[in-house]
Amino acid sequence: MSWDEVETLCRLEELRCKDLGVSRANVHEYEVEFICDYKRTKEEEFYLVKWRGFTEAENTWEPKSNLKCRKLMKQFHLDLEKELRRHKRHCVPRRLDKEISSLLAKKAKLRQSLQRWQAHLNHTSNHPGRIYVVNDVDLEGPPRNFTYINNYKAGPGIVLDEMAVGCECTNCIEDPVDGCCPGASLHRIAYNEKQRLRVRAGEPIYECNSRCRCGPDCPNRVVQKGIQFDLCIFKTDNGRGWGVRTLQHINKNTFVMEYIGEIITNEEAEKRGREYDSQGSTYLFDLDYVEDVYTVDAAHYGNISHFVNHSCNPNLQVFNVFIDNIDERLPRIALFSTRAICAGEELTFDYKMQIDPVDLESSRLDSSITLTDLPISKSSPKKRLRVECRCGSDSCRKYLF
Template sequence: MAEFSKECSVPSKMSWDALEALCRLEGLHCKDLGITKANVNEYEVEFLCDYKKTKMEEFYLVKWRGFPESVNSWEPKRHLKCSKLMKQFHQDLDQELSRQKIRSIPKRLDREISTFIVRKAELRQKLQSWETQLNLTCNHPGRIFVMNDVDFEGPPKNFTYINNYKAGPGIVFTEMAVGCECKNCLEEPVNGCCPGASLHRVAYNEHGQVRVRPGQPIYECNSQCLCSPDCPNRVVQKGIQFDLAIFKTDNGRGWGVRTLQHIKKNSFVMEYVGEIITSDEAEKRGHIYDGEGSTYLFDLDYVEDVYTVDAAHQGNISHFVNHSCNPNMQVFNVFVDNIDERLPRIALFSTRSIRAGEELTFDYKMQIDPVDTESSKMDCSFTLAGVSNSPKKRMRVECRCGADSCRKYLF
């Protein structure tokens, strides 16, 4: 009879929570699950569903983690050790009571109120799961948070988070063959360092803030360069440095993004990432997107209008950034390892100091003043899906940015 290897294992058909609940139910101890003789009879509260009070005591209806709703139970407040969940329960309760113009907590909640609280709790779980997935997927230092205090919309169903451009059918990235030999690219550049090869100066100061005008290309040091990863000419390639939050807007603009940290003027914030497709393919997809009123196609027209970034279903956090006619971010074309000028990386830098908690925006139809030859090449062409060059086919999309200088329409 063959012996089983000690390394042999099979996946469990139960979730971790369900497995823990089963062990507690059967009185089994498990070191990996954290179930010991001392805590085997302790059950974890997943969320609180309902509330009632008598003359003597307050009770909460508890949803136990790992167990079906059929075993929900009323528990006295004194038995519960879940202060955070209790605080969240009362925040949701106060919100709904305020909406219904009820001034005090009733002795027994009606079904409409308890249903609202359960839906909010279930939504919070879905968003927390999505938040965890996003942070496991992203490769940048800045963390991502998700919140929705407006309605019951959960995570997008057809969106995959990616960190870099994804090449679409027929798209080939041409990688840089050579790099610089500088020891200090900012103070002692050899032959002008990487920007010198294209007759441009290093785009950043010693603090990583951009110092060239919008419209001028940025050439960062690449994977073939001898300089260290801490080189001042490596900014965009280091990824998002700030903690950001995806949040649901309260004025019909869908999801938005706000910064949770202060951002200094001229700082790199994020890239616009998606699938690289041809302009012809973008036109085809655009006709599909038109019916959804989506705006995720970004034309890469730095030197030629032949490629487009499609972030409708694959992208990073920039997928959720809204338009503003008075934005706090500006688009720059950046080149790192790819030398094809038709395929720049789209980097968003702050145009001013941005407070923690402020929404991040950029102008979908930003125009760059032609102060020189290079900048005249660059228009920010973040277009409505499928909009052709013919004015007769352009869709009129209302702008809700709320800026004093609002143009009233995005397109």
């Protein structure tokens, strides 16, 4: 059954459902779900209303004076004005063409679908930052066969063991005992007192973990706290599919998100890569910090990073992070800001990331990443198609590969 059919049944049987918004107070009330059409006479304006909890066959024409849904009417007229401009029409007609009214109804349904998906994402995610979803470009709805996850998902034959050793520090930044957790691996603490990066690209990050003496407010716990910013998944208008933009200002050297997906072996990645090539898309990220053994596949399981686009001049940089699992073949992949990012700006990183080989550890960090609608063969790099880059930056390389 559809959501509408379930809600209709609840109201007919006078059943209350919190998730559907059917309560004792409103079970007999009529609520406008969205507006489908418009017409006007000399005396009155009328709207064709889709009632929440009722099928479309029960839509009714209502005079404007009967309706108390200003926000929905405003949204309807914004959609209508945009569609009329597309047809190079300047005046709202007395009665809409069927083509236009049909498109407006589809947009309203799409908005409902995206709002439900947005609610599902926020219900599923375990991070403080909220997720919003917007599509003002076309009628594409939520992606199919994609499950939002918060941590790595072990693929066939993969076991993710916790194997970290905790520190004995009481103040990990000001008074680290034996170098704190990074010191055990002969590295320095990656963050300053404001929890911003102070290491260069290519250097690993070792955070405090569940076995450490320090508490959850330790400045050396950043990635494990999850996404802190409100982000928006939006449909791009230049053929790059979905993208992600921040709704809040982000300072330089700040953690933004992890790249999360299903952990698979390279053998499985070769198999899936050929399948993804035939579909014209792939989301494979090699974990080759020390050995090219495992790959992250975010095609069907992932978080918001699944939707982040490429740029030749990105504002995010990849870092390898170790917390409870210090197996260097299985780092967590964290994205940090390379500069201050303004609210409303799209988040991007370089799919063909290169790091100066003189940087410490840089020779071990050469992550191959092929994401978002790219017809690329992982198993045959010499036969990869030249993919046009649409990032639009001044330093664009014109081709991704």
